[in-house]
Amino acid sequence: MTDVLWMFHRVRMGRFRLDTVHDFARRGYNLRVECRRCQRVMLANAVLLQIELGAARSKWPIERVQACLKCRGCGHRGALVTACRITCRSNFCPTSNT
Numbered sequence: 001m002t003d004v005l006w007m008f009h010r011v012r013m014g015r016f017r018l019d020t021v022h023d024f025a026r027r028g029y030n031l032r033v034e035c036r037r038c039q040r041v042m043l044a045n046a047v048l049l050q051i052e053l054g055a056a057r058s059k060w061p062i063e064r065v066q067a068c069l070k071c072r073g074c075g076h077r078g079a080l081v082t083a084c085r086i087t088c089r090s091n092f093c094p095t096s097n098t
């Protein structure tokens with residue numbers, strides 16, 4: 001099930017070219033951040049994250065940002081970032097096209 005959702009998110013990301021945190025904020029997406037070690041999932045508000053990172057780092061490629069993200073659960077540095085609609089209240093977002 002998770003794999004299907006990942007594919008869904010990736011398709012959407014490809015369409016909108018969400019390459020940076022700045023793009024996520026501008027397009028109105030949250031970041032769905034999954035820890036590469038414990039698979040803990042967090043939703044991060046892109047606008048708040050943009051402020052937290054600062055102007056320079058919010059323009060970093062998302063691959064570079066996700067390598068810096070630290071898991072609040074296990075402390076592992078390194079996560080997987082996908083897109084989630086800002087109105088979505090769920091960790092899993094199959095209805096994000098509404």
Ligand SMILES: [Zn+2]
Nearest residue numbers: 035038071074
């Ligand atoms: Zn973790």
